[in-house]
Amino acid sequence: MYWNRAIECMDRDRLEELQLKRLKEVLARVYEKVPLYRRKFDAAGFDPRSVNALDDIKNVPFSTKEDMRESYPFDMFAVSLKEVVRIHASSGTTGKSTVVGYTRNDIAVWAELMARTLANAGTTSDDVVHNAYGYGLFTGGLGVHYGAEKIGASVIPISGGNTRRQVQIMADFGSTILACTPSYSLFLGESAIEAGYNPSKDFKLKAGVFGAEPWSESMRKEIEEKLNILAIDIYGLSEVIGPGVAAECKEKNGLHVNEDHFLIEVIDPETGENAPPGTLGEIVFTSLTKEAIPIIRYRTRDISSIIPGSCPCERTHARMARVSGRTDDMLIxxxxxxxxxxxxxxxxxxxxxxxxxxxxxxxxxxxxxxxxxxxxxxxxxxxxxxxxxxxxxxxxxxxxxxxxxxxxxxxxxxxxxxxxxxxxxxxxxxxxx
Amino acid sequence: MGVDQISVFMENREGRLAEMTKLLGERGINVRALFVADTADYGIARMIVDQPQKAIDVLKADGYTVNRTQVLAVEVPDRPGSLSGILSMLNEAKLNIEYLYCFADPERETALGIMRIEETERATELLRSSGVRVLEAEDVYSILK
CATH class of the missing domain: 3.30.300.30 (ANL, C-terminal domain)
Known part of the structure; x- marks a missing residue:
């Protein structure tokens, strides 16, 4: 099922044309609006007008989480707060968290991307979305929320915690789509059984979108069997936009990156050189359309690879493999x-x-x-x-x-x-x- | 008037208490009384030893976390009700006991109460004025032989 077939399955050449046009725009915009990028570009002798092909991105300096922390709270914003309608932040010590902002248009794009993500799991306006991602400064809860509303599904904004109540609501309200971390879905399943429910019979769940932490194929199998659902992996990070950066389709073989909005690269974390398709490396993202806080060649520290070849689902957007580790000491x-x-x-x-x-x-x-x-x-x-x-x-x-x-x-x-x-x-x- | 008690922080792991007492034994330090307060993760070994300063030096040199606490040693007649009399007296004087451990000494027909209490001096005066024997450090070592 597609939310936006025209974009998700668009011709690869046309997609890359669109990416190049947007890349040029965003590079020019950050050079003008964000002093940090101007300094970085100037120091590296990089002229944003010199970009003529997508491949030229390899000349652009990287940005990192340290850049974001040093820019706390709003120094990397490319718009004034007047245009920002939402602020999210990751946890951190005072002055050390990473803060991201969204314009009204950014929120609309985010909702579109989350609608695609949820549609990958088969979500329609007939569904009841049980959203157990945390609401608040964390992007998970509200990200799923806006996407599900855009589809027209009925959202239960239950957030995290109070598992006993979650189980009862899941049964009584007839939740059909579950959104939470993969480990929490298993905990919910077990709590349901302990409370006397049979998840296959008493729940109407048909699919789940799981992310925000690393998981494995064996865990997917366990979730699918225990809850009798289709379990798909979703990926995102607040610095890029939140959830909605990439998501698996029903093939469950790699996560399609929303390439009309994000440019993905894989680099060797030691040398910074781009790695060939299929090679594991550090994932680097450039946002192509974000207004409030565009990110340019952002080093995610997540380790993955780009899966070569096309996907039977007909989506043309590149697939990244399940994230298999980190290049730093971050724990999830x-x-x-x-x-x-x-x-x-x-x-x-x-x-x-x-x-x-x-x-x-x-x-x-x-x-x-x-x-x-x-x-x-x-x-x-x-x-x-x-x-x-x-x-x-x-x-x-x-x-x-x-x-x-x-x-x-x-x-x-x-x-x-x-x-x-x-x-x-x-x-x-x-x-x- | 007060008696030096040595307290040692101990993780709850196998053989830790044995290691510590072995170390003291090897260095010729005699442990006269030992009581372990424990929580799920760690314990505090409280000891009366014959050479407090030497024990502290030995333990610290071996990496233990040690501190010295003043406690009161009180002679309690070895018969029913005598401890409760002493405790009531302290309670009425609003002297809080942090902790307490007791030993019976059948040969002398007394028991010894080691207590950590607020306002050690006031407690000592109160007890002595009521005829309770509060022991000096040297007495404690000789009694607890």
């Missing part, structure tokens, strides 16, 4: 991006602890847990359990307020967390995905 826990440095900055601000820590990530049942092991500082060691528990709670609250996910804090003996020259081992990820 229950759909939320977590950087060890965020936890480090919290610990540095708490006087009673040393910034020596270890993050232990596990998947218990189907939900991720994050344990933060912190060394007790000798100066502040109290022999009263009460004081130590108060310290644990203080650390937990501070970290939770930054990360927006719950964590367990475990105090450990000093000098027991491994020190190493250079890059310290800060993360133990025990998840089997």
């Amino acid at each position: 826990i229950r759909g939320i991006n977590v950087f060890p440095s965020q936890i480090e900055s919290v610990l540095l601000e708490i006087e009673e602890t040393e910034p020596h820590y270890l993050l232990v990530v596990e998947r218990k049942g189907h939900l991720d847990t994050l344990e933060v092991q912190v060394e007790v500082d000798e100066k502040h060691f109290s022999d009263e359990v009460r004081s130590l528990e108060a310290l644990e709670n203080k650390i937990r609250r501070e970290i939770e307020s930054i990360l927006q996910i719950s964590v367990d804090v475990k105090l450990v003996e000093p000098k027991t967390i491994q020190r190493s020259e250079g890059k310290a081992k800060r993360v133990v990820d025990k998840r089997q995905i």
